[in-house]
Amino acid sequence: MHWDNPLRGGDGHIAVGRVATLGTSPRIDARSIAGTADTWGRTASGDHPAAGQASNVSSDAAPLPLLADPDRSGLVDGLGRHIDYLRISVTDRCNFRCTYCIGEHPAFLPKSEVLTLGEIDRIASTFVALGVRRLRLTGGEPLVRRGIVGLVASLARHLKSGDLDEITMTTNGALLGHFAGSLAEAGLRRINVSLDTLDHDTFARVSRFGSLDDVLTGLQAAHRAGLTVRLNCVVQAGINDRSIDELMMFAHGRGMDLALIETMPIGRASGERPDRYMPLGLVRADLEKRWTLVDLPDRTFGPARYVRVRETGGRVGFITPISHGFCEGCNRVRLTCDGRLTLCLGRDGSVDLKPVLRASAGDEAIRAAIAAAVAQKPQRHGFDLSHADRGGVSHSMHGTGG
DSSP: OOOSOSSOOOOOOOOOOOOEEOOOOOOEEGGGOOSOOOOOOOBOOSSOOOTTOOOOBOTTOOOOOOOOOTTOOSOBOTTSOBOOEEEEEOOSOOSOOOTTTSOSSOEEOOGGGSOOHHHHHHHHHHHHHTTOOEEEEESSOGGGSTTHHHHHHHHTHHHHHTSOSEEEEEEOSTTHHHHHHHHHHHTOOEEEEEOOOSOHHHHHHHHSSOOHHHHHHHHHHHHHHTOEEEEEEEEOTTTTTTOHHHHHHHHHTTTOEEEEEEOOOBSGGGTTHHHHOOOHHHHHHHHTTTSOEEEOOOOOSSSOEEEEETTTOOEEEEEOTTTSOOGGGOOEEEEOTTSEEESOTTSOOOEEOHHHHHHOSSSHHHHHHHHHHHTTOOSSOOOOTTSTTTTOBSSOHHHHTO
């Protein structure tokens, strides 16, 4: 099996930039939480909008249907949605500066504000005790966090006990060549690797400081370690929307799924995103000119809707937060590396769990704070490309964990 870039040569290396210091985004102290969940209008249903547009949102639309199973226990929000998936940002730092995620000269949190790995373990374990079945470690770039393998190994005790179904990770793949084997030994079985193109020049333009060759080496290491890999591609009009076929064939030729993701108006790096937004309905229609796409019921406990490509036998997932929202079935919340519980990626505001965590020796207070926060999970995100501000949010993607 060949893992070199089949499209072109070149080493793709770029110089690494500087790191600065960050302030915090708006938050709520968990000790002050009270009341019921906020209610938001639901996304209008219908066809995919044209490129650069989005459907309008009605604030007085009918409430979302309750999809909850009354026989299930665990965390339930104010709309009856079961929360069984926690995404954990272990760091806001990254060795790339991808244009859709992070500014070229970002400010990062002081290390003193970042949770220790022990504190992350404690919060994650409390979520597991409350019924969460899946943990995903994210960043920034999780593999730049010192001790990340030890955190995976520690959390894997919940896999052995049967209280947790899986631990997964999202990474840019550049450091997988060093970590894939030890991560697999620690208990990781599945990873998502961000890869938007196989063209060295486009990769350099999008990632700014990344090396495509390092990512390809990392994918090869993941394969040797036995990790199941899905490639994640953020589709940007005029950047990589015409190279999806090559990426799909690359993935399917190596036994990997490919997930296509719509760009979202999140954080300071979002300035050019509205111009780069490409509804995935258009991408699918274009793919169907050359490939046979068969809809599948398959879900990986996230928002992707999958198809089977008959000619390759592989799967392609479509993640469509803008053009075809999936808020009615949202089962996840996010923990930032400084202890804020973000209830919705597409809404500003968060609940700060760190004061409760550090003020209590036992877990009862943190359990109560988590349950109270989850009860306030909004009905839907606020993304809307038809508005002047695109319904954007100020918190950063690299700080929230995507």
